[in-house]
Amino acid sequence: MNSEDLLYTLALQHIPNLGDTTAKKLIRHFGKAENIFKEKKSRLLKIDGIGQLRIKELGSSEHFKAAESEIKFIEKNHINTHYFQEENYPQKLKHCLDAPILLFSKGKFDLKNKKILSIVGTRQITVHGTQFCEKLIEDLAVIDPVIISGFAYGVDITAHKAAVKNGLQTIGCLAHGLNQVYPKAHKKYVNQIEENGGFFTDFWSTDKFDRNNFLKRNRIIAGLSEATVVIESAEKGGALVTADIAASYDREVFAVPGRPGEKYSIGCNNLIKSQKSHLLTSAADLLYILNWNIEDRPAAVQKQLFFELEEDEQKLYDFLKDRGKSELDVLALNCHFPTFKTASILLNMELKGAIRPLPGKMFEII
Structure with missing residues (x-):
């Protein structure tokens, strides 16, 4: 986002009682924040939820003065800005109707393809x-x-x-x-x-x-x-x-x-x-x-050559050793454990290097 777009977007965000949902509706209709301020009042009034009071606020210079001051703070403190129509805006947040049109951040993070x-x-x-x-x-x-x-x-x-x-x-x-x-x-x-x-x-x-x-x-x-x-x-x-x-x-x-x-x-x-x-x-x-599979993790858990199993873990291990790979629900049914408990036991066993997960919630011993 260039400095001019940021100025108009901040000015729009500064308007009282406008709200993010309405602001995004206006931006999507007119293309960008700058166009909203330059649009004729007659066209703005056709947008549901605007009204005379908000149109009057669009003509106030105080919003631009406030925006200019905030830009100085952003630049001085190396603040990152995230505009809802740009790539660096958090993807999951984009799908929320009332998400902010503009986010500010500091730090080192990467949310792409992350759980x-x-x-x-x-x-x-x-x-x-x-x-x-x-x-x-x-x-x-x-x-x-x-x-x-x-x-x-x-x-x-x-x-x-x-x-x-x-x-x-x-x-x-x-x-x-x-x-x-x-x-x-x-x-x-x-x-x-x-x-x-x-x-x-x-x-x-x-x-x-x-x-x-x-x-x-x-x-x-x-x-x-x-x-x-x-x-x-x-x-x-x-x-x-x-x-x-x-x-x-x-x-x-x-x-x-x-x-x-x-x-x-x-x-x-x-x-x-x-x-x-x-x-x-x-x-x-x-x-x-x-359905967050451990097999999707960035680095595989190292297999242990020796591991000690608890009684419940040994029961699941013996079943897999005897029957071969098996689904979570089948393991739970045959070993007489609730599904949630079975999943917990299997997680501990994988961390010990005793088993590995397969696609479709299947498991097998290593």
Whole structure:
């Protein structure tokens, strides 16, 4: 995007109460933001959702003054811009009706042909939630996913840190401009995340910090990924809003079950009970539902010459040794395990180098 296109696009984004959905409708109709400002009022009025008030705003010079100021900030701080009609705009987000016309980012990341997962939850994460989140990301590391979250306390920062620890890309979606860090306590993680991913936001450096920004930010967390995982949540919370948005985008939603009555399990248990999410007990559940095959990972797991199998693993191993390659559902049926448990056991066996996956959810011993 050249500087002139950026100026007009920022000016359009600055117009109050216009909204991304209407802005994109206008751009698609008139070709680009510049044409909208130069179009006759009579033609603009024919577009559904515009109205006299918004047309009047198009004639105000204050939007261009604000845009010029923001461009100076972008250039000075080496901010990347992502326009919704250009190649560098996140592909999965392009399919979301209310996605921003313009995103800002900092960092080093590559989302092309990547498995992308959003992980959200309470800011009051428990010991159990922390352990589950860390184990989930550790087990998923073999398929090299990108981990998305909101850089907040609790589940968010736990997910970011676990991604960095396992050498994965991670992206924090912010509810403010790139001129600040919130919470301030997380400033120490900024460089690590920018070296292993980065930050996205659709807020300007001049936008006021507001609680409602977090709800708006959640659509980006949900829209960037193929699936959203809720680790822990109270009966109400931003994570549940993100899950609802993900479902509205026709993305998969997973929730980690918890003990009945536990404050930060209520939200997840309700998602599962109301069939708004898949039940998630391990990385294997997610791999199975999303059909993310471990064989698609960038580098194959090295075969181990010697491995020790647990009792359940040995049962599956003996069946495969006797019958040859077999489908997941057949293994589950004959070995008398639930499918989700079978998938989890098979994942552990593959990591040990005992078996390998084949196309069509088939497995065989090595």
